[in-house]
Amino acid sequence: MSERAIGVFDSGVGGLTVLKEMLRLLPGEELVYLGDTARVPYGSKSPATVLRYALEAAAFLVEQRVKMLVVACNTASSVALDELEERFRLPVVGVIEPGARKAVAVTRSRRVGVIGTEGTIASGAYTRAIHALDPTIAVFSAPCPLFVPLAEEGWAEHSVALLTAREYLAPLMAKGIDTLVLGCTHYPLLKSTLRQVLGDEVALVDSAEETSRTVEAMLNGHRLPRQSDPGGPRFFVTDIPTRFVRVGGAFLGRDLNGVTQVSLD
Amino acid sequence: MSERAIGVFDSGVGGLTVLKEMLRLLPGEELVYLGDTARVPYGSKSPATVLRYALEAAAFLVEQRVKMLVVACNTASSVALDELEERFRLPVVGVIEPGARKAVAVTRSRRVGVIGTEGTIASGAYTRAIHALDPTIAVFSAPCPLFVPLAEEGWAEHSVALLTAREYLAPLMAKGIDTLVLGCTHYPLLKSTLRQVLGDEVALVDSAEETSRTVEAMLNGHRLPRQSDPGGPRFFVTDIPTRFVRVGGAFLGRDLNGVTQVSLD
Numbered sequence: 001m002s003e004r005a006i007g008v009f010d011s012g013v014g015g016l017t018v019l020k021e022m023l024r025l026l027p028g029e030e031l032v033y034l035g036d037t038a039r040v041p042y043g044s045k046s047p048a049t050v051l052r053y054a055l056e057a058a059a060f061l062v063e064q065r066v067k068m069l070v071v072a073c074n075t076a077s078s079v080a081l082d083e084l085e086e087r088f089r090l091p092v093v094g095v096i097e098p099g100a101r102k103a104v105a106v107t108r109s110r111r112v113g114v115i116g117t118e119g120t121i122a123s124g125a126y127t128r129a130i131h132a133l134d135p136t137i138a139v140f141s142a143p144c145p146l147f148v149p150l151a152e153e154g155w156a157e158h159s160v161a162l163l164t165a166r167e168y169l170a171p172l173m174a175k176g177i178d179t180l181v182l183g184c185t186h187y188p189l190l191k192s193t194l195r196q197v198l199g200d201e202v203a204l205v206d207s208a209e210e211t212s213r214t215v216e217a218m219l220n221g222h223r224l225p226r227q228s229d230p231g232g233p234r235f236f237v238t239d240i241p242t243r244f245v246r247v248g249g250a251f252l253g254r255d256l257n258g259v260t261q262v263s264l265d
Numbered sequence: 266m267s268e269r270a271i272g273v274f275d276s277g278v279g280g281l282t283v284l285k286e287m288l289r290l291l292p293g294e295e296l297v298y299l300g301d302t303a304r305v306p307y308g309s310k311s312p313a314t315v316l317r318y319a320l321e322a323a324a325f326l327v328e329q330r331v332k333m334l335v336v337a338c339n340t341a342s343s344v345a346l347d348e349l350e351e352r353f354r355l356p357v358v359g360v361i362e363p364g365a366r367k368a369v370a371v372t373r374s375r376r377v378g379v380i381g382t383e384g385t386i387a388s389g390a391y392t393r394a395i396h397a398l399d400p401t402i403a404v405f406s407a408p409c410p411l412f413v414p415l416a417e418e419g420w421a422e423h424s425v426a427l428l429t430a431r432e433y434l435a436p437l438m439a440k441g442i443d444t445l446v447l448g449c450t451h452y453p454l455l456k457s458t459l460r461q462v463l464g465d466e467v468a469l470v471d472s473a474e475e476t477s478r479t480v481e482a483m484l485n486g487h488r489l490p491r492q493s494d495p496g497g498p499r500f501f502v503t504d505i506p507t508r509f510v511r512v513g514g515a516f517l518g519r520d521l522n523g524v525t526q527v528s529l530d
Contacts, residue, residue: 038304040309044508045302045303045508049504049505118508146411146414146415146420149410150411153411160425160429163425163428167423239310239311240313265530
């Protein structure tokens, strides 16, 4: 069982920021990544539709005989995690709880900001996860729908991104937050732009980093870490790979190879 | 036959700019609109995937017994029009050819710019359509992937949109274009921002307006115009209607009512 791969899925390229951290932290693990690029994005779609897509994506990875599922997409994590755990008899790690835990650990003012897609913010999943750990923390959240297309356009550090970030973050800064959770796997690309707007006093919580630490802990807890040489990650996408390969390189921090198109519906 | 409705489809809300012009120009016609909101957008997806989605959308409308299909989406028009005409025995109107014809009619410098999604621009469909009418016209095109999310965010007249438009249009303006085709059904919302960047000397071609004129001519040509009172348009979407209703109002220029969710896949 421990020799099996870990399955990671996202609506598209965003989850590659999580995969990047997993490659760094867990170099002995074999990784299989699925990007549902024919139906991307999930962030502006309804919980019912996102749940259906997430179940189909997970079923594909389970067919690949993975030992663990990582939902590397905040929108899918916010609506599908319970159902995935119930349906498939595997450990399932989402990106919400690790980010929430880190935010609770680092905040001093007990005023935490959360940014994400429309779907993630509307779900209230971060607020619930933070309050489950500490109900006295005030959580302020804001959907930032333009950050995903800006990151995919390669404009994460463009003046357009800076102007957009100023607009989106102003209401959160007015609330006196000292911690901001990047509640979307695309957002780590925007870190330096967000830092310019927020200054040095606000801690940025990157759920990609926190999630890979949770995966490591879960592997150890289930006695599932892998020992032998894994080879490179395998990639599957639901649209033709061209755009995924072109845009995804910036998210993974290296060239993408060996991408196969599959059908889920 | 002439009493039947006209079927209009798009990946989401963008085609409502075409529907709006059709409601104005063809008040006697019954209109059925389908937005494939569970799989939106089409503009960043591959031709093969967009073709599959377009065939499924058209099949749904044909089941509604429409007398004509209007492909109110530039990306779908650029890859699926021939296949749709072949598969379904109905008149099919796309948005590319009407815009191309208008551009050829209005340009004096014979230097025409075209903006659209990645998919539309990569297809070269506008360049082919313009050159089929006049091969001596120079066509310069640019994908503008951020315009769709900006329009859907309600930021079409925001300073972020202005800065984005300056960046996208600069290379086209440097080519000395005197005409710009808005090759995406979302872009009419950005007209005043585009006008600010382009000045008064560049003609804007709105394919929504041109397409509704083509539909009118086709109806007359096929002796299909309808005479009796049509009632309001009917709307179908593939995701839950909430976001379509909220965002679509700005595109249609009035409140959206009677939206039904359906499944295509």
